[in-house]
Amino acid sequence: MEFINEKYINSLIDDESLKDSDLQFSIIEKARLKMGITLRESAALLNITDSKVLEKLFDAAKSIKENIYGNRLVMFAPLYLTNACVNNCLYCAFRKDNKDLVRRTLSVDEVESEARQLIMDGHKRLLLVCGEHPKKSNLDYVGKAIERIYSIDYNGNNIRRVNVNIAPLSTEDFKRLHSFEIGTYQIFQETYHYETYSKMHPSGPKKDYAFRLHAPERAFEAGIDDLGIGALFGLTDYRFELLAMLMHAEYLEKTIGVGPHTISIPRLEPATNAPAANTPPLAVDDLSFKKMIAILRLAVPYTGIILSTREKPELRRDLFNVGVSQISAGSKASPGGYKSESDNPTNEFGQFQLGDHRSLDEVVKDVCEQGYMPSFCTACYRSGRTGDRFMELAKTGKIGAICTPNAFATFKEYLLDFSSNGYSEKSETELMKQVEKLPEKEKKATIRMIEKLEKGERDVFF
Numbered sequence: 419m420e421f422i423n424e425k426y427i428n429s430l431i432d433d434e435s436l437k438d439s440d441l442q443f444s445i446i447e448k449a450r451l452k453m454g455i456t457l458r459e460s461a462a463l464l465n466i467t468d469s470k471v472l473e474k475l476f477d478a479a480k481s482i483k484e485n486i487y488g489n490r491l492v493m494f495a496p497l498y499l500t501n502a503c504v505n506n507c508l509y510c511a512f513r514k515d516n517k518d519l520v521r522r523t524l525s526v527d528e529v530e531s532e533a534r535q536l537i538m539d540g541h542k543r544l545l546l547v548c549g550e551h552p553k554k555s556n557l558d559y560v561g562k563a564i565e566r567i568y569s570i571d572y573n574g575n576n577i578r579r580v581n582v583n584i585a586p587l588s589t590e591d592f593k594r595l596h597s598f599e600i601g602t603y604q605i606f607q608e609t610y611h612y613e614t615y616s617k618m619h620p621s622g623p624k625k626d627y628a629f630r631l632h633a634p635e636r637a638f639e640a641g642i643d644d645l646g647i648g649a650l651f652g653l654t655d656y657r658f659e660l661l662a663m664l665m666h667a668e669y670l671e672k673t674i675g676v677g678p679h680t681i682s683i684p685r686l687e688p689a690t691n692a693p694a695a696n697t698p699p700l701a702v703d704d705l706s707f708k709k710m711i712a713i714l715r716l717a718v719p720y721t722g723i724i725l726s727t728r729e730k731p732e733l734r735r736d737l738f739n740v741g742v743s744q745i746s747a748g749s750k751a752s753p754g755g756y757k758s759e760s761d762n763p764t765n766e767f768g769q770f771q772l773g774d775h776r777s778l779d780e781v782v783k784d785v786c787e788q789g790y791m792p793s794f795c796t797a798c799y800r801s802g803r804t805g806d807r808f809m810e811l812a813k814t815g816k817i818g819a820i821c822t823p824n825a826f827a828t829f830k831e832y833l834l835d836f837s838s839n840g841y842s843e844k845s846e847t848e849l850m851k852q853v854e855k856l857p858e859k860e861k862k863a864t865i866r867m868i869e870k871l872e873k874g875e876r877d878v879f880f
């Protein structure tokens with residue numbers, strides 16, 4: 419189907435010669451050069467069973483991520499606009515045949531109060547999400563919502579980057595979406611396996627596999643050059659899905675000259691009246707999931723790897739160590755979820771069950787205790803460092819010198835305005851210790867930004 423060559427992918431999965439641990443070991447060592455690895459090599463690493471080689475894989479993934487992006491973990495939260503949808507995806511509670519779901523579409527004022535709540539929690543980046551509905555989630559509405567979100571100011575704190583995960587559009591409509599000054603346009607193929615895709619999407623515009631598959635190219639043509647791809651793991655063999663997603667990344671690199679800015683790896687979670695979510699056809703166990711994320715980091719070293727709150731806190735902690743670079747925190751998966759008090763996991767408006775119900779502040783505290791630096795940075799896209807310009811900086815090892823000081827500054831801002839007393843003092847000390855370790859030029863830039871923040875300035879970055 420298209421450029422996803424199922425026959426070739428299956429031949430890699432069945433290739434006995436790729437089960438050799440010496441070969442796997444040499445591939446891991448090669449990957450430390452941060453040049454990525456081939457599809458064939460990724461397939462070999464999927465076969466790792468030897469625990470020593472597995473440890474090598476995890477170690478390599480951690481060091482590659484930290485070598486490129488430092489120890490920062492970028493934070494964001496989803497904001498659901500509506501759960502109205504004309505599609506019928508068998509893994510989603512928003513599907514049109516789910517008659518038990520209370521349908522809700524936020525007014526622009528309600529969007530503002532949701533976003534204001536997230537700003538008051540300390541967030542700076544949002545991912546806008548909505549079901550596909552010609553009336554309830556059309557571009558006029560999405561545009562008004564984004565405009566309103568960017569207009570909110572709370573003592574100098576605001577949402578500085580709105581990423582968007584909405585249904586695929588025509589090139590002309592992507593130009594309109596681009597004009598709303600969005601950050602990343604994210605679209606998940608859900609599954610690259612054509613037969614499974616047809617089964618999971620029995621009706622609605624989402625049935626069109628090819629229109630969805632080629633959406634990133636249309637978005638790029640329209641001027642959106644930070645693109646996010648992903649798949650919903652558990653619908654088909656995770657090895658097939660991972661290799662197909664890497665094939666997609668390669669294809670984008672070849673056709674539009676830049677690979678995906680981010681890759682998301684959601685796993686199926688229970689959802690009301692969603693048969694495929696409640697009985698996943700091919701659920702992915704935790705160890706295979708961890709292995710998959712590490713292989714992704716080796717295969718596409720410069721791509722952001724996004725881990726959501728679908729996963730439980732203890733597993734998320736572990737997965738931070740194998741190359742994850744962006745995480746959602748304090749999330750709600752329902753329209754109006756931030757303002758509505760009810761936080762039962764499967765509330766009547768929700769898309770799926772969350773695994774991590776902690777607040778942003780609890781996650782920030784935990785991330786610090788693990789030695790990572792929470793980052794709320796949005797500097798690159800506001801400085802024109804997007805698409806191939808971003809990748810150029812990443813591939814030449816220059817991005818770290820920008821990421822780390824900006825991460826420190828946004829964390830300092832968070833500590834000054836949002837952190838609970840329980841840990842801010844300790845984190846302040848830890849933060850300054852890490853600043854001291856920076857190379858001279860970055861140290862000076864970071865201290866200058868921190869001084870400005872202490873004097874009351876906000877939103878400082880370079």
Ligand code: SF4
Pocket residue numbers: 503504505506507510511512513514548549550624
């Ligand atoms: S996955 Fe998206 S398109 Fe499918 S039913 Fe859910 S909201 Fe609609």
